Amino acid sequence: MFNKALKPFVLLIAMLFSGLALANGGEIAPQAGNEAEVVWQAIQQGAEGRTTSLNEHHPQLINSYDLRMLDWRNDWLSYAMFFALFGMIAVFIAFIAINGISKLEKGFSGKMVYRWSKTDVFLHWLAAIPCLLLCVTGLVLLSGKFIIEPLLGTGAFAGMANVSKLVHDYMAIPFMLGWIIISIKWAKNQIPARYDLDWFMVVGGYINFGPFKGKHPHAGFANAGEKLFFWAFVLFGLVISVSGVILLFPNLVEPSRTVSMIAVLAHGAAAIVLCAFSIVHIFMATVMSEGGVDCMISGYCDENWAIQHHDLWYDEIKANGTLKYMEK
Structure with a gap:
């Protein structure tokens, strides 16, 4: 599809620069078509021109194999990114409107x-702030x-794209730095356990109706949902980081x-998956869980929140004497 779309432009270039020297390991035999058709056929066969660049790939004008990949990016990834966010x-929003949020059954303890x-x-x-900025700017660049x-016109989009490109490039470095440190430092608390399956079976206790209502599954320092997000962050963050360095x-x-x-x-594919996970993580940690956002602001959580959502961890620190309260 893209070969056909590019053909008129290549023919025009060929007519303007008909004296371009091409080499393909041998001479190209003239064919029935005009000279531009011969040039186009040579380009499709991988013919190379002359350049002052020292890069080994620069003499090749077009890589038609790469162009076929653009179908996946333009027809699939660009729209998938939009819908992922x-x-x-x-x-x-629909879930909260129907289900409501997960409230603390005993209210806030004050401790x-x-x-x-x-x-x-x-x-x-x-990691979080660059991740959010990368998601938004990535949406502009990809979709x-x-x-x-x-919707907005070429002029407005051009300005958005220019700013998004700069922000995306600069935010990549702190994101990768946060990714590698977090992946190493937090892994010990993210090891899957048997009780994690029970957490998924009752959707973490966040359902407020039917047989799931009032169910509070066991969880250690990290619940099963947090562990799933962590390993998704590690895996897809690795793909994003490696491919990002190349680009x-x-x-x-x-x-x-x-x-x-x-x-x-x-x-693009890894970013789509990680962005979708990030939206889930943000909603679950803020809107869905009463008292949950305190953890990543002060580093402390309400005692009733700890008992309701991370009971095994709370019992452990209480038993080993490491339970520590915020000083008033």
Whole structure:
């Protein structure tokens, strides 16, 4: 599809620069068509021209294999990114409207239990803030041409795209830094356990109707949902980081055009999954869970929140004497 779309432009270039020297390991035999057709056929066969660039891939004008991959990016990933963000937000708004939030059955105790260190809180926001900015700017860069530009116009979209590109590039570094530290530092509390399956069976105790109402499954320091998000963050964050380095520093890595396009696809696909997980995480930790957001602001959580949502962890720190309250 893209070969056909590019053909008129290549023919025009060929007519303007008909003296371009092409080499393909041998001479190209003239054919029945005009000279532009011969040039186009040579390009499709991988013919190379002359260039002062030292990069081994620069003499090749077009890589038709890479162009076929653009179908996946433009026809699938660009729209998937849009629905991963706004689709998940719409689902949660509808869910909360029907189900309501998960309230503390015994209310707030007024006693705040130590849960996260100041370093952990800092690391959380070091990854969270860039992640949110990368999601928003990634939406503009990946989906904007097909969804935003038709609505706002070329001029407005051009400005958005320019700002998004700068923010996306600069936020990549703190995100990768936060990703690698968190992946190593927090892994010990994210190991799956048998009781995690029970957590999923009752949807974490967040359902306020039917047979699930009032169910509060056991959970350690991290519940099953948090563990799932953590390992998704580790895995897809790795794909995003590796592919991001390839795209952000092409002169350093010097990938082939095919590798670059694979990096684009992998980067977009992994970002879509991680963005969807991030929306779930944000809603579950803030709107859905009464008292949950305190953990990543002060590092402390209400004692009743700890007992209701992380009972095994609370029992453990109470038993071993590490239970610590916030000083008033």
